Amino acid sequence: MRIPPIVAVTLGLAACRSGPSRPGPLPPLEAPGPSPAQHYTRLELGTARGHATRTAFVLVFDGEHATLTETYDRDARSVTLAEADREPRWALAGTQRYRGTRRPQADGVELELEASGAQPLLLHCTHRTLEVAAAGARPRADPIAPCERRGWDPPATTPTQVLVCSAAGQDASDADPDDQLVFGPGPGVEWVDENDGCATRAGGLRAAG
Numbered sequence: 001m002r003i004p005p006i007v008a009v010t011l012g013l014a015a016c017r018s019g020p021s022r023p024g025p026l027p028p029l030e031a032p033g034p035s036p037a038q039h040y041t042r043l044e045l046g047t048a049r050g051h052a053t054r055t056a057f058v059l060v061f062d063g064e065h066a067t068l069t070e071t072y073d074r075d076a077r078s079v080t081l082a083e084a085d086r087e088p089r090w091a092l093a094g095t096q097r098y099r100g101t102r103r104p105q106a107d108g109v110e111l112e113l114e115a116s117g118a119q120p121l122l123l124h125c126t127h128r129t130l131e132v133a134a135a136g137a138r139p140r141a142d143p144i145a146p147c148e149r150r151g152w153d154p155p156a157t158t159p160t161q162v163l164v165c166s167a168a169g170q171d172a173s174d175a176d177p178d179d180q181l182v183f184g185p186g187p188g189v190e191w192v193d194e195n196d197g198c199a200t201r202a203g204g205l206r207a208a209g
Contacts, residue, residue, distance in 0.1 A: 035061045038163060039188025040181050041208055045079050046195035052079050054090055059163070059183050061102055066111050068098040068121070081138055081194045110168060123181075125165040130182070131157040132189055135209030139194060147198030152206070160184060160207075184208075 038059045045052035052075040060067045073090035077083075098113035098121060108126035133152040140155070142148040151157075163183040170179070182189055182205065193203035 036185060038183035038185060039208060040183045041188065041190040042193070043081070043084070043190055044193045044195075045075070045081060045084055046193075046197075047078055047080060048195040048197045050078055051076050052084060057181055057183070059165075059181075064102055066100055066102040066113060068111070068113055070096045070098070072096075080196070081192060085136060085138075108163075111165065122168040123165040124168040124170070125163050125183075128162055128164050129159050130162050130164075130205060132160040132162075132184070133157050133204065133206035135187075135207040137206045139192060139204060141198075149204070152204065158207075160189065162189060 040057045040059075042055045043052070044054075054073040054075075056071045056073070058069045058071075060069075071092070072094045074093040075084065075089050075091070077089065096115050096118060098115040098118070100111060100113035100120075103110045103112075105124065108124060111121065111123040111125060113121040113123070134154060134156060137152040137154055139149050140151050140153040142150045161184075165181040165183070166179055182191065184207075187208035189205050190208045191203055191205055
């Protein structure tokens with residue numbers, strides 16, 4: 001499922017409502033005061049697309065409160081990842097800000113967020129360690145089967161602590177990457193989905209630069 005522009009997670013994530021959480025000891029929330037922002041960006045581009053999109057998410061916790069800001073940019077060109085990295089022409093297409101509560105769970109946190117004119121979001125977030133390519137890395141095609149992706153160029157990846165958010169009630173390990181938000185500290189991480197006519201070539205995570 002492709003995340004649609006603005007309110008990008010609403011259709012894929014917001015509709016799910018889970019039952020009561022299992023009882024058990026809950027980790028305490030950190031001391032009051034905004035925590036460092038966590039970032040996630042989705043790039044959807046490629047020569048098989050009529051235009052490119054960049055959707056950036058910024059998540060900030062402040063005690064029991066949470067704010068998720070979504071910014072949607074568009075490039076009217078049919079552009080490759082290399083071209084977008086080398087000569088970006090992003091134009092702001094819209095912004096949405098969700099606010100709400102953060103509740104600790106035995107294995108993470110649950111976010112209940114609302115924004116004017118949008119469906120509410122109920123997300124379950126857990127900390128995970130994922131392999132992330134370097135900033136500026138590009139998906140590498142298999143030389144024998146060009147429509148299959150074989151890692152990155154450069155190939156090195158780094159185990160990275162991220163916060164993975166998906167619809168409450170959904171097993172994050174089984175969720176489609178299109179239905180997840182993967183937040184990292186600092187510049188964060190990017191999900192790169194480059195469509196050059198090979199529908200079977202999967203996207204992947206690289207560090208934002």
